[in-house]
Amino acid sequence: MFKAESNSIKSIINKNWQQIHDEQPADEAVKMLGSEALVRSLMAENVEIMFGYPGGAIMPTYDVLHQFQKEIKHVLVRHEQGAILAAQGYARASGRVGVCIATSGPGATNLITGIADAQIDSTPLVCITGQVHKDLLGTDAFQETDIIDISMPITKWNYKITEAREIPQVMARAFFIAKSGRPGPVLIDITKNAQMDFLEFSYKKCLHFNSYLPEPTPKEQSIKDAADLINAAQKPLVVFGQGVILGEAENEFKAFLEKSGIPAAATIMGLSAINNDHQNHVGMVGMHGNYAPNLLTNQCDLLIAIGMRFDDRVTGTLNTYAQQAKIIHLEIDNSEINKNVRVNVPVLGNVKYTLPQITDRIIEKTYPKWREEFSQLHKQEYDAVIKEDLTPSKQALTMSEVIDMINDLTQNDAIIVTDVGQHQMAACRYAKYSQTRSLITSGGLGTMGFCIPAAMGAKLAKPERTVIGIVGDGGVQMNIQELGTIMQTQIDVKIIILNNEFLGMVRQWQELYFDKRYASTEITSPNYQVLASAYNIASAKVSQREKLKHALQTMLETDGAYLLEVMVGQEDNVFPMISPGDSVSDMRLK
Amino acid sequence: MQHNINSTFDDTKKDYTMALFSRNRAGILNRITAVFSRIKLNIDSLNVSETETHGVYRYSVRVNTTEKLVRRITKQIEKQVDVLKAVYATDDLIVQQEVALYKIPSEVMIDDIQTEDIIRKHNAKILRIHREYTVIEKTGHKHETQALFDELQPYGILEFVRSGPISIGKINY
Numbered sequence: 001m002f003k004a005e006s007n008s009i010k011s012i013i014n015k016n017w018q019q020i021h022d023e024q025p026a027d028e029a030v031k032m033l034g035s036e037a038l039v040r041s042l043m044a045e046n047v048e049i050m051f052g053y054p055g056g057a058i059m060p061t062y063d064v065l066h067q068f069q070k071e072i073k074h075v076l077v078r079h080e081q082g083a084i085l086a087a088q089g090y091a092r093a094s095g096r097v098g099v100c101i102a103t104s105g106p107g108a109t110n111l112i113t114g115i116a117d118a119q120i121d122s123t124p125l126v127c128i129t130g131q132v133h134k135d136l137l138g139t140d141a142f143q144e145t146d147i148i149d150i151s152m153p154i155t156k157w158n159y160k161i162t163e164a165r166e167i168p169q170v171m172a173r174a175f176f177i178a179k180s181g182r183p184g185p186v187l188i189d190i191t192k193n194a195q196m197d198f199l200e201f202s203y204k205k206c207l208h209f210n211s212y213l214p215e216p217t218p219k220e221q222s223i224k225d226a227a228d229l230i231n232a233a234q235k236p237l238v239v240f241g242q243g244v245i246l247g248e249a250e251n252e253f254k255a256f257l258e259k260s261g262i263p264a265a266a267t268i269m270g271l272s273a274i275n276n277d278h279q280n281h282v283g284m285v286g287m288h289g290n291y292a293p294n295l296l297t298n299q300c301d302l303l304i305a306i307g308m309r310f311d312d313r314v315t316g317t318l319n320t321y322a323q324q325a326k327i328i329h330l331e332i333d334n335s336e337i338n339k340n341v342r343v344n345v346p347v348l349g350n351v352k353y354t355l356p357q358i359t360d361r362i363i364e365k366t367y368p369k370w371r372e373e374f375s376q377l378h379k380q381e382y383d384a385v386i387k388e389d390l391t392p393s394k395q396a397l398t399m400s401e402v403i404d405m406i407n408d409l410t411q412n413d414a415i416i417v418t419d420v421g422q423h424q425m426a427a428c429r430y431a432k433y434s435q436t437r438s439l440i441t442s443g444g445l446g447t448m449g450f451c452i453p454a455a456m457g458a459k460l461a462k463p464e465r466t467v468i469g470i471v472g473d474g475g476v477q478m479n480i481q482e483l484g485t486i487m488q489t490q491i492d493v494k495i496i497i498l499n500n501e502f503l504g505m506v507r508q509w510q511e512l513y514f515d516k517r518y519a520s521t522e523i524t525s526p527n528y529q530v531l532a533s534a535y536n537i538a539s540a541k542v543s544q545r546e547k548l549k550h551a552l553q554t555m556l557e558t559d560g561a562y563l564l565e566v567m568v569g570q571e572d573n574v575f576p577m578i579s580p581g582d583s584v585s586d587m588r589l590k
Numbered sequence: 591m592q593h594n595i596n597s598t599f600d601d602t603k604k605d606y607t608m609a610l611f612s613r614n615r616a617g618i619l620n621r622i623t624a625v626f627s628r629i630k631l632n633i634d635s636l637n638v639s640e641t642e643t644h645g646v647y648r649y650s651v652r653v654n655t656t657e658k659l660v661r662r663i664t665k666q667i668e669k670q671v672d673v674l675k676a677v678y679a680t681d682d683l684i685v686q687q688e689v690a691l692y693k694i695p696s697e698v699m700i701d702d703i704q705t706e707d708i709i710r711k712h713n714a715k716i717l718r719i720h721r722e723y724t725v726i727e728k729t730g731h732k733h734e735t736q737a738l739f740d741e742l743q744p745y746g747i748l749e750f751v752r753s754g755p756i757s758i759g760k761i762n763y
Binding site for chain 1: 594595613620624662665666668671672674
């Protein structure tokens with residue numbers, strides 16, 4: 001017998017299949033060009049802003065965008081990778097679907113890194129690419145690239161539109177699939193003829209798509225089993241990920257924590273789901289996370305994983321990961337269950353709906369003795385690492401003290417957008433949050449060059465909030481062309497370059513694991529002040545501790561974009577650290 | 591409990607047959623095979639055809655791998671938006687059949703009495719006789735279609751094709 005999980009194959013297929021047939025257009029149809037239908041589809045999905053770059057195969061759509069510039073703001077970027085990373089920043093800050101648009105060929109392939117990033121970090125995106133006329137497909141036409149096949153393994157869904165009449169239904173599906181269930185990027189490739197032909201347009205939002213089950217329903221028994229394990233636990237630990245934020249389950253999560261009394265540690269992607277000062281918050285797990293939650297992962301008797309996926313940067317070696325504990329996994333994506341870590345009780349579904357059911361069944365508890373273990377280990381981390389990070393005894397500035405001062409000056413209220421590397425770890429360790437969706441970072445893919453475009457997107461999503469990009473001297477040079485977008489669109493982002501004149505994280509690994517052979521990690525920088533002024537962006541540079549506060553204050557008080565370069569210790573390392581291949585309990589403090 | 595998924599299953603490789611059901615859409619086959627090629631897993635055979643439900647396609651995929659991996663990729667395939675269902679089974683739980691076609695020169699059918707015996711013995715069928723060639727059909731497991739191949743080979747096989755197995759679960763749902 002095939003191992004169908006519960007029902008028979010046939011009944012599942014019939015059930016899924018019969019739901020179709022109500023996707024027919026409902027409104028009265030209006031005759032229009034495909035390009036207009038595409039733009040009107042975006043308007044029907046309440047798209048207010050999109051990021052893109054024009055080119056031959058997408059020109060008919062740009063022509064219509066020009067007519068509708070009051071309805072949809074189009075941000076002209078300087079490179080298509082900037083467009084998709086900005087769309088991600090927008091999506092991550094707002095919770096809405098980010099939209100980007102590019103032409104065929106190189107325009108489309110330049111989106112690929114961003115698509116892979118959005119896929120691994122579950123960011124809802126709709127990416128639109130132009131394509132050559134359908135009669136030219138397969139002929140190696142000018143700027144023809146088979147972007148559908150290239151993007152297949154890194155999109156949640158993709159589709160090539162070759163006829164104008166397909167546009168409304170496919171666009172409706174694209175937005176539904178991108179946002180529902182475990183979100184992800186959807187790519188729609190649209191041939192030039194489909195943009196230039198007429199169709200009878202009417203739009204109906206997609207509410208379901210047969211063959212696609214966005215949110216599985218949890219088994220009643222698993223909710224009960226989870227609650228029983230929680231009620232019996234002596235030393236439980238919660239590890240929460242982005243599932244809490246994506247499920248908009250922050251309140252449900254808080255209610256669960258407050259009733260259960262269980263200490264909770266974030267993955268990088270889970271940061272800011274609850275405020276740092278929440279009584280249950282015990283820091284961050286993972287390679288450069290906090291000492292206490294990492295070590296105590298191997299001491300707890302129950303691990304409750306909420307909307308996270310046991311990434312290898314979180315677990316260290318699996319051989320020694322939480323072997324003593326029972327594990328409950330609350331997860332929307334069935335393929336994550338038992339992928340890396342075998343769990344005792346899987347609870348499938350959106351945590352927004354599963355958590356309250358568990359909260360209802362658990363008894364109110366506190367764990368003073370267990371919490372004491374966290375405090376003691378935290379004190380060790382404070383003495384060995386945090387104290388020197390935040391109040392350094394040496395002359396050079398540390399990345400961490402810069403982050404800490406930002407917390408003070410913004411009352412923990414800024415949206416922090418990072419790039420990838422040492423400064424990212426410093427930001428994730430020390431930045432404080434007072435609202436959800438306040439940390440935007442490339443978690444799964446580790447995409448350098450993420451910061452500047454993602455910060456632009458975040459600011460356009462949340463104009464009322466202060467958006468601060470924290471970037472290294474390596475990453476800033478990877479999408480530095482987007483300063484041009486900031487200039488043209490007048491985006492009020494504050495960018496802080498933490499400059500150690502090295503590709504710091506790789507250099508740290510070279511120091512620790514490659515006998516200090518610094519292969520290609522020394523990197524020079526341009527004069528950022530001259531560069532910023534070329535882009536008409538205010539800027540400053542600071543390298544002395546006594547001038548740091550004033551420099552940051554000036555940055556925050558200046559209207560418009562600002563670039564602040566902070567010179568930091570050249571060979572500082574990020575600690576604590578779980579060396580690759582080590583166990584979470586072997587985390588080193590130095 | 592051993593939580594490391596790598597050590598909860600043994601590393602023995604076995605033949606698995608997967609049954610996958612998808613919408614009929616250009617590109618979905620690539621989406622499915624990409625899940626295999628991502629981990630450099632060879633597909634031993636693949637058979638795709640429409641099911642009794644119009645618009646739903648069934649894939650029979652044979653792979654030789656570990657249970658840990660077949661479980662993981664089955665879920666990763668089922669996760670695809672256009673896939674309705676994905677399941678897997680070992681050989682003891684399914685009934686399988688495949689068909690093979692053999693094209694041999696007609697002259698050996700006429701001249702050599704042995705070929706008649708071979709066809710009888712293997713319970714094979716003759717589909718077409720042309721003055722140049724004869725097409726023989728044999729259904730059965732791979733070792734059975736192979737056995738006929740081996741016996742016909744000395745007489746000269748002009749062309750040979752095997753469909754790859756299709757399979758059905760043993761227990762009635």
